[in-house]
Amino acid sequence: xxxxxxxxxxxxxxxxxxxxxxxxxxxxxxxxxxxxxxxxxxxxxxxxxxxxxxxxxxxxxxxxxxxxxxxxxxxxxxxxxxxxxxxxxxxxxxxxxxxxxxxxxxxxxxxxxxxxxxxxxxxxxxxxxxxxxxxxxxxxxxxxxxxxxxxxxxxxxxxxxxxxxxxxxxxxxxxxxxxxxxxxxxxxxxxxxxxxxxxxxxxxxxxxxxxxxxxxxxxxxxxxxxxxxxxxxxxxxxxxxxxxxxxxxxxxxxxxxxxxxxxxxxxxxxxxxxxxxxxxxxxxxxxxxxxxxxxxxxxxxxxxxxxxxxxxxxxxxxxxxxxxxxxxxxxxxxxxxxxxxxxxxxxxxxxxxxxxxxxxxxxxxxxxxxxxxxxxxxxxxxxxxxxxxxxxxxxxxxxxxxxxxxxxxxxxxxxxxxxxxxxxxxxxxxxxxxxxxxxxxxxxxxxxxxxxxxx
Ligand code: NAD
Numbered sequence: 462x463x464x465x466x467x468x469x470x471x472x473x474x475x476x477x478x479x480x481x482x483x484x485x486x487x488x489x490x491x492x493x494x495x496x497x498x499x500x501x502x503x504x505x506x507x508x509x510x511x512x513x514x515x516x517x518x519x520x521x522x523x524x525x526x527x528x529x530x531x532x533x534x535x536x537x538x539x540x541x542x543x544x545x546x547x548x549x550x551x552x553x554x555x556x557x558x559x560x561x562x563x564x565x566x567x568x569x570x571x572x573x574x575x576x577x578x579x580x581x582x583x584x585x586x587x588x589x590x591x592x593x594x595x596x597x598x599x600x601x602x603x604x605x606x607x608x609x610x611x612x613x614x615x616x617x618x619x620x621x622x623x624x625x626x627x628x629x630x631x632x633x634x635x636x637x638x639x640x641x642x643x644x645x646x647x648x649x650x651x652x653x654x655x656x657x658x659x660x661x662x663x664x665x666x667x668x669x670x671x672x673x674x675x676x677x678x679x680x681x682x683x684x685x686x687x688x689x690x691x692x693x694x695x696x697x698x699x700x701x702x703x704x705x706x707x708x709x710x711x712x713x714x715x716x717x718x719x720x721x722x723x724x725x726x727x728x729x730x731x732x733x734x735x736x737x738x739x740x741x742x743x744x745x746x747x748x749x750x751x752x753x754x755x756x757x758x759x760x761x762x763x764x765x766x767x768x769x770x771x772x773x774x775x776x777x778x779x780x781x782x783x784x785x786x787x788x789x790x791x792x793x794x795x796x797x798x799x800x801x802x803x804x805x806x807x808x809x810x811x812x813x814x815x816x817x818x819x820x821x822x823x824x825x826x827x828x829x830x831x832x833x834x835x836x837x838x839x840x841x842x843x844x845x846x847x848x849x850x851x852x853x854x855x856x857x858x859x860x861x862x863x864x865x866x867x868x869x870x871x872x873x874x875x876x877x878x879x880x881x882x883x884x885x886x887x888x889x890x891x892x893x894x895x896x897x898x899x900x901x902x903x904x905x906x907x908x909x910x911x912x913x914x915x916x
Contacts, residue, residue: 464636468568471568486543486593489590489624490587493532497529501525504610505525507604507607508578508607511575513744515700516743527580527861528579535587536591547560557900560892560895563890566592566887567594568594568642569594570597570598570646571589571598573649574650576705578611584878584883592887593888596625597626597642598611598626599627608626611626638656639663641666642664644887645661646886647670647671651673651799654670669874669875672827672874673705674709674869674872675709675800676828676830677708678712678832680711680717681714681832682717683833683834684854687728690721690727697856698733700743702802703750706850706860708830709799712819713807714809714812725785726771726785754800757793757794757795761793761794767787770782771785785805786804786807789808821847825871827849849868849873849874862880865880865882866879
């Protein structure tokens, strides 16, 4: 069936059941959970094949565990999220009554990237189904084994008018985002996000854009450098840095770059004693992506950076050694482009003013990390910089909070999801006013006389 016909069929199915009961929504979530739990090994194997070596632990931790947790959370809170709420009514409108009614939008399109292919295709799907929508998913062509598996698993668990997976490359992606969905949810690069926003605007389709950017980690003088280094190393090397909220670069106080590099090297040895061969360390998706990282390193070297590889490149194979880039300057490509790999530039700054000035001079990042104990400087960072989300004294973990929204700001994205925030994204909150037989608003009808001469 072609894309448009699939959308028309889903729309007709939605029209036949515009208000799915809690039981129907729970059944859809249960099927999604069963798909996750029953096919765990197949999912791990497919993503491993696509990456040419994806840590099975990382797939379980950052994809299966996250999605299963999100489904259980949605199931547990569905009744409260979906109920119509009484809302106060101003005195001069009484005895009319206000209520706010979350209504499913209809058919939702989801476009997902390759780096966490399971989490980023199904995370938004959980929220869309909980909110009562029909869903079409377009996963990445760069993870073909996983995308084919997802299409099979979804087809076995769902009627195609409930959830359908559409596979294909950029041409299919372009056609997909041109469909008049009731909502379009895109996760991917900022450059493609811009094109998606334009395509959606032609249909006045509302969009959520979960994009990328350069997320800074700022280490304050008051930080414990050993602890900060271990947490930064973990976050940077998870999925070999191919993580949208990975700390992209480090800002450290003047004189601390080399001590910090030593702490990072020690942390990498502790976390990955057999780097780079260890199966805990994930490969880079493709030769093209590896070449891009190598070109970033060469460019940095050409600009006078000191490059410290924390594993033997000769033994790295499809992996890329964790690499520190000292004496980084804003002119280097590695400081201008999202890195999306295990390269960590370290910049020295004079003080907190310089750190803030550096962050606010660039695009608003998806995440920001601050390490330290000084509450005054921490609060300045929180108040004077923008970022999609923040973790203090660690990295990444704000994403895993089902009770907090996850999303970007400015160039790193528009809108949010996770937990109830995802339910809200895929619902229209319809305000309803019930007017009784005897209505106070009769006072507002003409003839007006002198009633409204003064406020
Ligand atoms: P991408 O933008 O190249 O591709 C994402 C998806 O869009 C894929 O399914 C692709 O087929 C499709 N696509 C590509 N060109 C298209 C077009 N012109 N029109 C419509 N669809 C198109 O991103 P990627 O390389 O797969 O993923 C990496 C990027 O995603 C990084 O920038 C990363 O920061 C970002 N990302 C963001 C989040 C987040 O939650 N904010 C999560 C993961 C990744």
